[in-house]
């Protein structure tokens with residue numbers, strides 16, 4: 141399995157504003173790059189915070205990329221994965237439509253009723269007592285043949301993936317906006333590290349539209 145975290149942050153490191161509304165940080169060129177990365181992935185993963193904030197669809201937008209996937213014998217879109225301990229994903233969320241297979245990953249904290257409702261619209265994976273156990277969840281995804289994993293966010297999920305050592309690559313578009321705000325989400329939120337910080341090796345640095353794309357690989361720990 142290869143896990144790529146791809147996100148866009150403002151020049152001051154925010155994924156969104158304190159209102160947690162979706163903000164276009166990427167320009168057209170970066171959205172096109174993100175679409176190509178989705179098209180080259182088996183699954184696109186987000187946390188439930190992103191579903192509640194953005195109601196994303198997480199599908200490939202460019203028709204030629206969809207056609208290429210079909211030519212390769214792949215489904216039109218990668219699978220969509222929501223990390224959602226208690227089953228808060230709204231039943232009318234865009235990720236639960238029939239455009240692609242969706243996995244909702246819960247912990248034992250999700251009620252049976254919520255799990256039953258979600259199971260009518262998604263494949264359910266249950267791992268973890270309190271929060272979703274990411275190592276077990278990703279192992280289950282791998283068992284389903286999902287090897288090329290793209291994670292889009294948000295900051296809580298990205299932090300947890302670094303914490304358990306699941307991130308192979310980090311691609312960050314740094315866009316030309318300043319968002320500010322102590323409560324605005326950043327690239328890696330959660331509790332934060334105080335020691336044994338994951339370290340990265342810079343693999344690429346390029347101009348994309350009006351911003352910069354940084355590509356990092358995680359160093360061996």
Ligand SMILES: NC(=O)C1=CN([C@@H]2O[C@H](COP(=O)(O)OP(=O)(O)OC[C@H]3O[C@@H](n4cnc5c(N)ncnc54)[C@H](OP(=O)(O)O)[C@@H]3O)[C@@H](O)[C@H]2O)C=CC1
Nearest residue numbers: 147148156160187188189190225272293294295296297300
């Ligand atoms: N600019 C960009 O590229 C992107 C921006 N965003 C922005 O990010 C914001 C959302 O980010 P954020 O609020 O951090 O939410 P996340 O999308 O990271 O979801 C976090 C939630 O996932 C659930 N979860 C379950 N298990 C785990 C686990 N093991 N580790 C971490 N989380 C877990 C938790 O809820 P529970 O306990 O209920 O399960 C947690 O609150 C929005 O404002 C959105 O617009 C999002 C993606 C990309």
Ligand SMILES: Nc1nc(O)c(N)c(N[C@@H]2O[C@H](COP(=O)(O)O)[C@@H](O)[C@H]2O)n1
Nearest residue numbers: 148163164165166194196197198199292
């Ligand atoms: N790469 C990137 N750049 C931005 O500026 C963004 N705001 C995001 N957000 C992510 O894209 C999702 C929306 O997907 P759909 O267009 O609905 O398919 C959103 O939920 C974030 O994950 N990404």
